Amino acid sequence: MTKIISISVSDIRFPTSKDLTGSDAIHTDPDYSAPYVVIETDDPSLVGYGINFTLGKGNEIVTKCIQCFFPIIKNLSLDEVENNIGGLWSECVDHSQLRWLGPEKGVVHLAVSALFNALWDLISKKNKKPLWRYVVDTNPKKIIDWLPFKHVDDALSKNEALEILTKSQEYKNDRIKKLESEGYPSYTTAAGWLGYSDDKIVDLCKEYMANGWKYFKIKVGKNFERDSHRLDIIRKTIGNNNYLMIDANQQWSVDESIKYINAFNKYDVFFVEEPTHADDILGFIKIKKNVGEVKLATGEACSNRVMFKQFLQSGAMNICQIDSCRLASINEILIVMLMAHKFNVPVFPHAGGVGLCEYVQHLCMIDYALINGEKDNKVVEYQDSLHNHFKFPCRIVKGNYIPPKDHGYSIEMKEKSVIEFSYPNGNYWKS
Numbered sequence: 001m002t003k004i005i006s007i008s009v010s011d012i013r014f015p016t017s018k019d020l021t022g023s024d025a026i027h028t029d030p031d032y033s034a035p036y037v038v039i040e041t042d043d044p045s046l047v048g049y050g051i052n053f054t055l056g057k058g059n060e061i062v063t064k065c066i067q068c069f070f071p072i073i074k075n076l077s078l079d080e081v082e083n084n085i086g087g088l089w090s091e092c093v094d095h096s097q098l099r100w101l102g103p104e105k106g107v108v109h110l111a112v113s114a115l116f117n118a119l120w121d122l123i124s125k126k127n128k129k130p131l132w133r134y135v136v137d138t139n140p141k142k143i144i145d146w147l148p149f150k151h152v153d154d155a156l157s158k159n160e161a162l163e164i165l166t167k168s169q170e171y172k173n174d175r176i177k178k179l180e181s182e183g184y185p186s187y188t189t190a191a192g193w194l195g196y197s198d199d200k201i202v203d204l205c206k207e208y209m210a211n212g213w214k215y216f217k218i219k220v221g222k223n224f225e226r227d228s229h230r231l232d233i234i235r236k237t238i239g240n241n242n243y244l245m246i247d248a249n250q251q252w253s254v255d256e257s258i259k260y261i262n263a264f265n266k267y268d269v270f271f272v273e274e275p276t277h278a279d280d281i282l283g284f285i286k287i288k289k290n291v292g293e294v295k296l297a298t299g300e301a302c303s304n305r306v307m308f309k310q311f312l313q314s315g316a317m318n319i320c321q322i323d324s325c326r327l328a329s330i331n332e333i334l335i336v337m338l339m340a341h342k343f344n345v346p347v348f349p350h351a352g353g354v355g356l357c358e359y360v361q362h363l364c365m366i367d368y369a370l371i372n373g374e375k376d377n378k379v380v381e382y383q384d385s386l387h388n389h390f391k392f393p394c395r396i397v398k399g400n401y402i403p404p405k406d407h408g409y410s411i412e413m414k415e416k417s418v419i420e421f422s423y424p425n426g427n428y429w430k431s
């Protein structure tokens, strides 16, 4: 029986602040970083890898917090992990002492996420499947055992979830074939980082259009005149047949959001992401009531399924942007995607950063094949950065994510990248 024999975590940081990749209204100089968990077993061919995502400073705090959970999974067999992944999840999330640091938010939740991302990698490798395929192929009743219904069963009951999953069994083989022949459409954020010049934005838009992208998102929120100017040049560059979205990264007050969204409406904005503080559900409701048909998108900073539940119930979230590292891995992500489906809100996973595209490619495939069954007018974020550090990077063809075929959850990093970018003693940071 294969057993876990060692667990480690490293602090990996990439110096992306140097070229302003990832710069937005509030995060002006991110160094895309990841606590990197490695779970070894007594079978050398079965190693689990998992990450979380941070912007640099503080990565060491999440790294340290992950270690607090090691005793819970140390020495478990892989059968015990696979058969009790729902129970282990609750044991970590509801840890009698660590829960005080959250509950289910902030550093402690990011730590659980990284650890379970590694465990799910291990489970799908044990079953010799890419993670998305392992989930899609699993019996719906078994999936129900993975899911944390606690605190959200007033919005989605076990029976309702089971019904959604059971119904999709009829269609899932056709959907898998469709994914394999067409892929899953993506949108790009990489053309419009706040720190980029006009020329760079125009060139990037043209380049992405030539490569098949139809959806473009840009960062706004720092300066109204400059934002209007950037929206104007991008709309002129991409024409009226492509989609334009904006992301304010929580920069505006509720009243400013209403004012600016209405002012930007002339550029035919498809959705507005995080206009105001990510926790302000009542604020989102007020904004939504005052901006007509414009859709509000949020979720990348939405701490847990309970927040998603309220956003979905209130009608204030029109695009559900789950985050593979903010939510505590597959257990919690699946239940949020099921709730979104029940409330008829499309899921557009948040990605970019480091490793998030590698993760969300699995999540959109699961959403399509097992839950929602729609992919017209649905897109998942894509950003062309740092994929070269992964052994099995995501693949994009004509703007579509191609379903991953390699076993696991696609996050193993190249050894030389780990050595180079370990903080503070890797070769890059030492010199």
Ligand SMILES: [Mg+2]
Pocket: 247, 249, 273, 274, 300
């Ligand atoms: Mg965003």
